[in-house]
Amino acid sequence: MxxxxxxxxxxxxxxxxxxxxxxxxxxxxxxxxxxxxxxxxxxxxxxxxxxxxxxxxxxxxxxxxxxxxxxxxxxxxxxxxxxxxxxxxxxxxxxxxxxxxxxxxxxxxxxxxxxxxxxPDGLTQAEAMALGTAGFTAALSVLKLERAGVTRSDGDVLVTGATGGVGTIAVAILARAGYRVVASTGKSADEQFLRNLGAAEIIPRDQVLAGSERPMMKERWAGCVDVVGGDTLAAVVKSTRYGGAVTCCGLVGSTELPVNVYPFILRGVSLIGIDSVKCPADIRLQVWEKLAEEWKPAxxxxxxxxxxxxxxxxxxxxxxxxxxxxxxxxxxxx
Missing domain, CATH: 3.90.180.10 (Medium-chain alcohol dehydrogenases, catalytic domain)
Incomplete structure (x- = not known):
């Protein structure tokens, strides 16, 4: 050719x-x-x-x-x-x-x-780009949560910035995988859109931040896919349950992270960075195969x-x- x-x-x-x-x-x-x-x-x-x-x-x-x-x-x-x-x-x-x-x-x-x-078989070319870097990043985040031990029986998994590219696909993947998903967004008009993707509950971002001035917050999340960073990520870390995990892949809120060590040393919370740019080829292929099969958004x-x-x-x-x-x-x- x-x-x-x-x-x-x-x-x-x-x-x-x-x-x-x-x-x-x-x-x-x-x-x-x-x-x-x-x-x-x-x-x-x-x-x-x-x-x-x-x-x-x-x-x-x-x-x-x-x-x-x-x-x-x-x-x-x-x-x-x-x-x-x-x-x-x-x-x-x-x-x-x-x-x-x-x-x-x-x-x-x-x-x-x-x-x-x-x-992989199971994805058309158009579907692959409907996923793209955003879908790959979302799926890599879910993979890392699972490897950190977050299970469906542990409780709610939060997705922040849920109407963005990574957020929407993270909601859909987590729901497809059987998690109870709570979606956080500043766009109240998109509530039905998020429910159609599989979110069980939609909360305003202010609710995520409520009480975040304290060193620790009430335990709520078994895990979280955070795409916001800044104060939002800090609040999520402070409110994650004992042994839970939070993935970090975004900075639209801020590049700064105003959090103390208490959630890590008192609750054993894991904060996991997600890098989709230089992800190794074997993991990259594994993620795409999951997106083509059991994690393909409905x-x-x-x-x-x-x-x-x-x-x-x-x-x-x-x-x-x-x-x-x-x-x-x-x-x-x-």
Whole structure:
């Protein structure tokens, strides 16, 4: 199968006066970075990190022109390493894709083959991007909770920031796995949406924070998937039951963690960091296989808004304002 020499991509460029502009334009394959794997992208997605890259945030991307898109799924066009055959379907999340390496908002990507995982049976390409980094992060969080000993009989599992990309999928996975899920959100209008995903109870975020000025709070949570950080994460740690566990994968609230040692030394609470970027390949494949089987969200399509490259501009602005619920999938093929 011949590899096209030209393709379409959304490109972010830095102007002479330091502004960042976004254009959909034709690119040449020679513009792409070196790598042994070339993939024709079928779908990508929109994540908060993509929006930061698209607006020139130096904490994500410093080299321009650049094509964002930290998620991609598609067909292998060539693989010099022999890790994949031409025609294989692969999914890529994490590593440097969409950061300094041109990402999934282009019809072609060229990357190291070690970044890719063969798409498991049980997931379509569109479903893989409905999950994407957000779904992978949510599933990795649930895996780590289970490995920390959190069981269905231990009590409620909390999901903070429950209407965001990671939060919605975490609610759905935990409910599918048989946990009683409590969803915390500042968006009261999305209560029915969260119940449809499997949340047994929805609480305002103020309720999570109530009493958090104390060194310890009343025990409530057997476990938690926290995507907020800051004061919210501190309050969750203080209110987790003896022997419980909390995963941490977000910082929208704050990068600071104002918590003391009491929950750790008096209740044996575990705080588990979640890194989806450099997750080892064996664990990465295990997580994707679970997402294709027993952890596949029951109402995955209800979380998804699908757009093409032309529709991204509006969605980039919305996700930066916190106005997106669920997942935005980017269709790269006609």
């Amino acid at each position: 011949a590899t096209p020499t030209k393709f379409k991509a959304l490109v972010v460029e830095k102007t002479d006066d330091g502004q960042f502009v976004r254009k959909i334009r034709a690119r040449c394959i020679d513009d792409l970075p070196q790598g042994d794997l070339v993939v024709r992208v079928s779908y990508s997605s929109l994540n908060y990190k993509d929006a930061l890259s698209a607006t020139g945030h130096p904490g994500v991307t410093r080299l321009f022109p650049h094509t964002p898109g930290i998620d991609a799924v598609g067909e292998v066009l060539s693989c010099e390493s022999g890790a994949f055959a031409v025609g294989d379907t692969v999914v890529i999340t994490g590593y440097d894709l969409g950061m300094e390496t041109d990402g999934g908002w282009g019809e072609l990507i060229r990357i190291p083959s070690s970044w890719a995982v063969r798409l 109402h995955l399509q209800e979380m998804v808004t699908e757009v093409n490259l032309d529709g991204l501009e509006e969605k980039i602005a919305a996700i930066l304002k916190g106005e997106i619920s669920g997942r935005v999938v980017v269709r790269m093929t006609a």
